Amino acid sequence: MPALPLHADTAELFNITGMLAGIEASGGISRALLAKKLGLSRTTASTIVSRLLAAGLVAERSSDEGPRPEARADGRGRPGILLDLDTQRWFALGAEFHSGHWAFAITNLKGGIVASATRPVPEEGPESFLSTLVEGLKEAMLLCPGELLPAIGIGAPGLVDCGSGRIIRADDLGWNAVPVGETVSAALGLETYVINRNRGSGLAEARFGAGKGVHGLVYIGIGTGISAAFVSDGSLLHGSSYSAGEIGHVVMDAEGPVCRCGKRGCLQVLSSGLAMARRASALIASGRPSSLELIPASQMRGEEVCAAAAEGDSVAAQSLKEAASYLGLAVANIVTTFNPDKVILGGPVGQVEGPYLELVKAEAARWAMDYPFQAVRIERGHLGEFAGALGAACLVLDRKLALALGTR
Numbered sequence: 001m002p003a004l005p006l007h008a009d010t011a012e013l014f015n016i017t018g019m020l021a022g023i024e025a026s027g028g029i030s031r032a033l034l035a036k037k038l039g040l041s042r043t044t045a046s047t048i049v050s051r052l053l054a055a056g057l058v059a060e061r062s063s064d065e066g067p068r069p070e071a072r073a074d075g076r077g078r079p080g081i082l083l084d085l086d087t088q089r090w091f092a093l094g095a096e097f098h099s100g101h102w103a104f105a106i107t108n109l110k111g112g113i114v115a116s117a118t119r120p121v122p123e124e125g126p127e128s129f130l131s132t133l134v135e136g137l138k139e140a141m142l143l144c145p146g147e148l149l150p151a152i153g154i155g156a157p158g159l160v161d162c163g164s165g166r167i168i169r170a171d172d173l174g175w176n177a178v179p180v181g182e183t184v185s186a187a188l189g190l191e192t193y194v195i196n197r198n199r200g201s202g203l204a205e206a207r208f209g210a211g212k213g214v215h216g217l218v219y220i221g222i223g224t225g226i227s228a229a230f231v232s233d234g235s236l237l238h239g240s241s242y243s244a245g246e247i248g249h250v251v252m253d254a255e256g257p258v259c260r261c262g263k264r265g266c267l268q269v270l271s272s273g274l275a276m277a278r279r280a281s282a283l284i285a286s287g288r289p290s291s292l293e294l295i296p297a298s299q300m301r302g303e304e305v306c307a308a309a310a311e312g313d314s315v316a317a318q319s320l321k322e323a324a325s326y327l328g329l330a331v332a333n334i335v336t337t338f339n340p341d342k343v344i345l346g347g348p349v350g351q352v353e354g355p356y357l358e359l360v361k362a363e364a365a366r367w368a369m370d371y372p373f374q375a376v377r378i379e380r381g382h383l384g385e386f387a388g389a390l391g392a393a394c395l396v397l398d399r400k401l402a403l404a405l406g407t408r
């Protein structure tokens, strides 16, 4: 359907933006209270509400959660009617790459996932990664139960320049200069927003999961690599050039193994899923028996090491313990410097049930400054495998007003 033309001057646009944000933050608010909170006249507020209703961004519901009433043409509404985001009309699409596959999620305007899918990337290397993404997005679009906001959010591995939509480098995979946003925009004709996958997952946990309402939050995603999201009062910190959170390349041991970034002893060569798998493979090669010996060394993943450790496999347990000791030290240093209220472990490795979380906690307790450590909670993420896709969709949701009104 055609976008609603927006003939708004700056003040009007400011009011529309404020009103939509107010409705979203409230989770359901009456016209009168909203107008009062924003310092708007009832007439101005009613005019704006009418436009938001017509654009399908806002819907009315009764305060007793009963069936949705019809909106009145004058936008004034009746007593007992609350304004809330419309969860039926517009949807957002997000994608994220982890564990050798793309995960896709379609969400309503409140971030509720209404459809999801995964698609394995058949070959190593950025070409297969990009072509699978484009094909998967085309298929995912068919799952949308309504109208898609005309943009796509993508969570990609490595250091991502959010301005250009390119992966600058993904050292765990050995990739450089991968034009993710450009490729998707050219193939689908849609605006594309690209973010580091763990920054995306952290954003989703901050809004909808284990980090909801948390003031100072650190999300650490552990998979083939390691990176983090630093979130302050719901806002993701990007840093000067989008590399805030690149803890995978913090040097933990200057004499340690060489990282693909060129330095030695980076956290991710010591503690990532790949590091766990490398350790387990080396122990198996030295003759130690393990349930993991059935998996070829080149195909072993950290998730499998974690799962085997939870089952009592001693090779897996040793590999996990060594990896967790470095991550615990890194968490301790983050707790001491950032003083977060919560640290969330996530990603394919971080979300596996088992001894990992407790090992990291114990090591963090050993090395962190006591005072900030007393204030922090360390736990697993709540959102599971589609956290990154949901976080990527949040980038689209954040622009819903302009996208729905066609004013971007």
Ligand SMILES: [Zn+2]
Pocket: 171, 248, 249, 259, 260, 261, 262, 263, 266
């Ligand atoms: Zn490195």
